[in-house]
Amino acid sequence: MMSKMYLKITVPSGIFYENDVEIVTLKMSRGYIGIQPGHSTMFSNIEIGTLTIGWENKPGTEKYFIGGGLIYVLKDRINIITDDIVNVKDIDIQRAIEERDRLENKLRENKYSAADAYSMELKLKKTLLRIDTYNKK
Structure with missing residues (x-):
């Protein structure tokens, strides 16, 4: 053992x-x-x-x-x-994909302060890695 x-x-x-x-x-x-x-x-x-x-x-x-x-x-x-x-097993993949799309669209608008854009980029990174982790299960 x-x-x-x-x-x-x-x-x-x-x-x-x-x-x-x-x-x-x-x-x-x-x-x-x-x-x-x-x-x-x-x-x-x-x-x-x-x-x-x-x-x-x-x-x-x-x-x-x-x-x-x-x-x-x-x-x-x-x-x-x-x-x-x-x-x-508890990741809501559909919600994560929707969150990814929403954040990518907001970042493309390019109308946010540097601090807000950084915060959205960090959320996007977490969301992308959450999706990747789900796909590797």
């Missing part, structure tokens, strides 16, 4: 996920990283992308879209803090 480590994912409303896991894979600034028991201590930002709990393509593996956050890793514990995470 593989060794496991404790994973806790916290969102503003409380604990989103809490369980012992074999591996967690998520995107950081230099790309995707898999964290297993015994990993060195680390504190870092999480990039927008897919968070996978368990081994890819194995029964029981769970996939989530995560819209960024923070991660703190100890030898046998992972703590993730985020305000945007959803199970891939």
